Structures are given as C-alpha cells and as structure tokens.
Amino acid sequence: MERRARSESSLRRTQGRKKSSPRILIVCEGEKTERNYFNAIRRERRLSGARVQILPSDYGTDPLSVVNYALDKFLAEGRAFDEVYAVFDRDDHHTYNNALDRASALNNSYKNEAGVRVPFAAVPSVPNFELWLLLHFKSVLAPIHRTEVYAELKKPAFYPTYAKNSATVYDDTKGNIGTATQRATHLRESFNPADGSDPYTDIDLVANKLLSIPVPWG
Template sequence: MSPRVPKPSGSRRENDPVSRTTDLRRRPSGSKDERRSYLILCEGKTEKLYFTGMRTRLGPELAVDAPGGSHVEVVREAVRRCVDEYDEVWCVLDTELDGDLIERIQTAASEARVDLALSAPSFETWLLLHLKDCASPFASAEQAKKALAVTCPGWSEARTRFADFRKGVDDACDRARKLHGGERDPRLNPFTDVWRLVESILR
C-alpha cells in the first residue's frame, strides 16, 4: 500500500501538543481519506502475518511491515517512515523478559511519539489468549511458542493466519485486560497490551 501524500502544513494546527499520530484525525466527513490509517511495524513474521490478515476492504488502511533490526531500530524506522502520514503509528515488539530492553524501547518510543504494543515474553502470549486463559509465567519465548503449538495444532510462525484467531479476538482482549488484575506493566509475565492496538483497529 502506498502511503498518502501529507496534507499541506496549513491544514494542521501549528504547535499542537497532541501526538503527531493524531494530526490527521480531523478529516471532512465523506472524503476519500475518511478511512483511518495505521503504520504497524513488527518485530517478526508472526506479528506481520497476523496484522496483515486484519485488512478488510472497508476497514482502516493498515501498512504492516517487519523491517528487521533491533527493537529500538524498529521504533526508529517507524519515525523514518513519515509518521505524519498516518493516524496512528505502532510498533509491535516482544519484551523477552528483559527489563533493560523494555526501558530502551519505551524511551525510544516516547521520544518518537510512537505507540507500543508489547508482549511478554513474546507475541505468542497474545495469540494464546485468543484460545484460553493464560496466567502462568513462561520461562522463555520458546516456551510460549510451544504452548501455542500445543493449543493450536498446525500453527507455526510462518503459517500464522488471523483467520485462525478471529473468533477469539474479543476473548483475547478481555483476558489481556484482566491479567495481573489489570495492571499494565510489561515487566510482568505473562503480559500483553496488543489488545490496545487491536481494539483501535476494530472500533
């Protein structure tokens, strides 16, 4: 999908303290640009396949990519890709149960005004929540992947399809919100706030 050409600077409020990713929300009703647009940069192929599968003809425009590089480099890449052209810009990343890594990601995103959808230890935590409650901690990302493969026979990172998880989206959002009593701390295990991005797309 080719990103839209940015509107002339006169169409935006100058010195708006609100995040740059919200600047294009005030579009005239009925205009060809009425559909919301998202830039979603993912850490890996699994996440990319999931969000690519969420594209619909009448839904929001989803520009999804997995550019490679470190977690912080993914955030910086989001900035380089003209964030002003999108209503919302997100990076979908794993925490890998590393507190220092989480801090570096959050710092980079704060400086760049990019939203984060983090999962601990990995994105597979979010996928598992489509299928069942998932409150026990994982020792590693690999353990989470193995648990998902057992719960969803036939699943693999390269064969991730949103269609296989579509029916459980509402359950996943509800379960993710309730993890750890609703506390939103990516240092928790398991953890995911991917539901924030998913609900934004679906609403």
C-alpha cells in the same frame, strides 16, 4: 432535483467516512508472523494498503530499532499518518526498556502534515507475540518463558497446527478474539510492561483498532 440532492447527500457521507478513516503505520519486529496477522485483518476489513501500512523494521529486530525505524518511516513518508505503532517482543532483547521509553517520548511529539499531533505507541508483548494467541485459548497470569508459550499453544486442545510465519493465524483464531481481548485487558490492568517478566500484550489494542474501522463502500 430530488435525485441530485440524494446523490450529493450520499457523496457527502462517503467523503466523511473516508476522512474519518485514520492513516495508520504499523512497524513489526517480525518479518512475517505479526505482519501476516495484521494484514489478514486489513484485508478482511478491506482497508487499503495506502491508509494502513504494515511493515517490518529495516533497522533490525531489536525493540529500539523497531521504534527508530517507525519514526524514520513516518518522517520519510511526509508525516502522512495519523497513528504510529511499533510492535515488538520482550524475549531477551537488551533494548526493550529503552524502546518503551523512546516510544513514550515520541508520543504526540510530532505533528503530521495536517498539523495534528500523532499518537506514537509501543506495542509490547511479554514474552512474545504468541502470548496473544495463547490468550485465545487460556488465561496466563504468571511469568512464562517463550518456549513454554509455544508448548502450551501447540497443545491438541488449543492450536496444534500453529507455525511461525503462517498466513492463516488470524483466520484460525479470530473466533476467540473477544475472549483474548478480555484476558489481555486483565493483564494490562494487573501488570506493567516495563517489568518485562509478567505476561503482557497490547496486540489486542491494534487488532481491535483495525477491526473498528468502518468497511469502505463498494
């Protein structure tokens, strides 16, 4: 009886952990770079692809298309997600501010199949995703063009081997993720992403969300 009681207790703990693990949909502007980054975290944390889906936008790479695809994917999958993220860059996109407004309007506007309202968040980077990587190596407090971000990032003292679409970006930089998070938080406290010119990124929020999910048993 004691062994059975322990087994039942263990099962309840396992079931509770599985229940608490959120189902997350992440739609990215980029075909590979951002997806590779988040997928590397997903694999490290042993999060199943069924619970954490990381997809490119099938509607195109402009920010509003990314947001619209994230919504349509959420609906097409039977609303079987607890959180939705639309990841895109400022770059020179004309629909950038429209995408921010659209995501804000969608936030908590839909319920999932369990009847719970779903957070729907835009995850912008100004000027681009690579700013997040650069923050692993230095602070950036003034407007910077994407070409400057690449040039700075690839300096010998920082990340000279960086290449877009690399599958090792997360592994190459994760040792400094705490520092990068502090710098991204400072930018969030200092600037408004809607301005579109000051350096800004919310990539840390999604990365740390995935890193905070308990590793499954087994």
